[in-house]
Amino acid sequence: MSSLRAKIQDVFNEPACEQNRGKDAKARKKGCSKPLTPGAAAGGCAFDGAKIVLQPITDVAHLIHAPLACEGNSWDNRGAASSGPTLWRTSFTTDLTELDVVIGQGERKLFKAIREIKEAYGPPAIFVYPTCVTALIGDDIEAVCKRAAEKFGLPVVPVNAPGFVGSKNLGNKLAGEALLEHVIGTAEPDDAGPYDINILGEFNLSGEFWLVKPLLDRLGIRVRACIPGDARYFDIACAHRARAAMMVCSTALINLARKMEQRWDIPFFEGSFYGITDTSEALRQISQLLVKKGADPEILGRTEALIAEEEAIAWKKLAAYRPRLEGKRVLLNTGGVKSWSVVHALMEIGIEIVGTSVKKSTVEDKERIKQILKDDNHIFEQMAPRELYAMLSEHKADIMLSGGRTQFIALKAKTPWLDINQERQHPYAGYDGMVELVRQIDLAIHNPIWRQVREPAPWDCQPAVREELPSTKSETATLHVVQEFAGTTAGDFGEC
Incomplete structure (x- = not known):
């Protein structure tokens, strides 16, 4: 437990966080999150956050060392997609009972479960997650994993992020620490090149990354590791040989990006693949970082040619939607990178943003929003369901973009709604993704059902x-x- 406490303290003391750097030593030790109170992890605990980051590693067996209910349902975790292995969709748990807890059979049962997975599935690695129960009773999963790895001849990675230690975001970072300590740098590729990059914090939701990867392929840029979207264990183990990295969601894995830069001299920047302008800027910055690391400068010219070609195609497709959507008002109830990247993307085609939430956004995210909107009145930290309903029922927005948990507020207010979070069914990244996002907004707003439901019965x-x-x-x-x-x-x- 002392090692876990040290890891948590290290994550809190994140020098790559701009806000953290402005604090004194005493304030920095308290971390960025608000003090936890009962029920504070209802939106996702540290265990949930760690599993969200690591489960999209598709060829790995993910074993939950806990009572059955802690595992829940792993199928289609957050809508991440795989181009091959499906082992990540299989639920593995030690299914501890009260008797196991009382007698102290947890560690023995964990070792047996690892052996059964090895014999039945033969995965390249097994990730083991403790939860509140097994952490509180003191099961030493690190010792069990070390012994199992020696016995069975495969990596067995302890992911020490029990739910009670903090929020989902903290669990994201602890998952990054587990990759740094046990995975990255443990294998060497035989094909490392000057155009290798890592993409961090990209989850390949609804196959979004598959809309971006072809653009990189056309530039001759190889994604050494996309962490975690559609990832393979060996690719992540070799991620230390990349020449540059792009951080997509800094709230999740900023510690991973910063430490990889320190250990292996892999420079990174934070960017977005949402929207035409941001996608183009991301491609430019990737090419520029690679040139600084020794790549041929001719890639800069090829990048500009690709951007010009793709932007022309995208704007031509979007021209048909501009007359139908220009001036339409959108309310965004999301967070993180989407709180500014989607805002910028929608404003590019003339859509008005009447509000965007910044609940899960970093200080840098909030600064970007202020620069884009030029008005703090459209930014809210958190809006209660009653306030959301009042805003929509008074027709202050033509559509709400949010996650599934708030869709019923919009439906009750008889307002069009579109899923923008992880449960979405359509990919919105890259040039083609932007066209798809606008198409879905157009379909939602102009669906004749809204005119019918607003009429009196x-x-x-x-x-x-x-x-x-x-x-x-x-x-x-x-x-x-x-x-x-x-x-x-x-x-x-x-x-x-």
């Missing part, structure tokens, strides 16, 4: 009475009322 409308009914409550009068309604048509109803 027929039973809320008063019928136009064509003749005065008898004042007596006789059966004749009742029959007359029935006949009166039976003969009405849609045109007989008055206004509501």
